[in-house]
Amino acid sequence: MSELLFKQFELTRGNFLKHIEGLNPEQASFQPDGFNNNIHWQIGHVLTVAEQFMMGYPKKSSHLPENYIALFGNGTRPADWSGDVPSLELLTDQLKAQLGRIKEVPASMLDEKLKKPFLGLETFGELANMALFHESYHLGQIHAMKKLVK
Template sequence: MSELLYKHFETTRSYFLKNVEALEESIVDVQPEGFNNTLHWQVGHVLTVTEQFMFGFPKKSAHLPENYLELFGNGTKPADWQEDVPSVQVLVEQLKDQLKRFKEIPAESFQTKLKAPILGQETFGELANFSIFHEAMHLGQIQSMKRLIQGMQAK
């Protein structure tokens, strides 16, 4: 089971990084009509939420600045940003580091029962699987938003 989680996380993260690294800098902060966020936010959100799910950010993980919750946490949006925001390139490096740290999680940890269910997930492994699902869902958003923005700019 744990080998499958490592493989799925690595596959999803690899596709995510490939898509993000291919984004033109000129479009990452464009907010299309009907969207509450930007490509830049999507990248930071995946990083931040994965850190919360897998590493207990911010209480148990010091790998990301605490203000990432205010920038990229659930319910946040770029329109509310009032401080320096890390570039997409910085976020990409942090995503790569996070992948390395994920692969270092001991396999037996995935069997650990959570103190209380999180989003219906009862074990750490189920939460890891949900994290992969969450990332893949946002990858789809990034792909759609990229096409939409490029189509708007082509007009």
């Protein structure tokens, strides 16, 4: 079962990267009517949340700067950004590197109980599945936004 989970991470992240490939900063910063954010935020959000779920960021992972939570965490939005915002290229490189780290997670970890249940999830494997669901959801948001980019 663990092989399938990590294969799904490859498939999902590969499709995610394919959808953001070739976007320019202007396209990525466009916020369509009816959306709370833009594609740039979506990319950073997926990166940040996957790091939180899979690597315990920010306490157990130092692969991303701490300010990513303020930029891309739940409830944030580009309209509130100030200071240095990472480029699309940097975020894309970080997504690729993150996939490599995810694939190095020992399969035995998937059965480990979480110290505290999260959204009804009790094991690390269930949390990994949530990370995949979350990334797929935001991939759909990006797909919709790209159709509306002027």
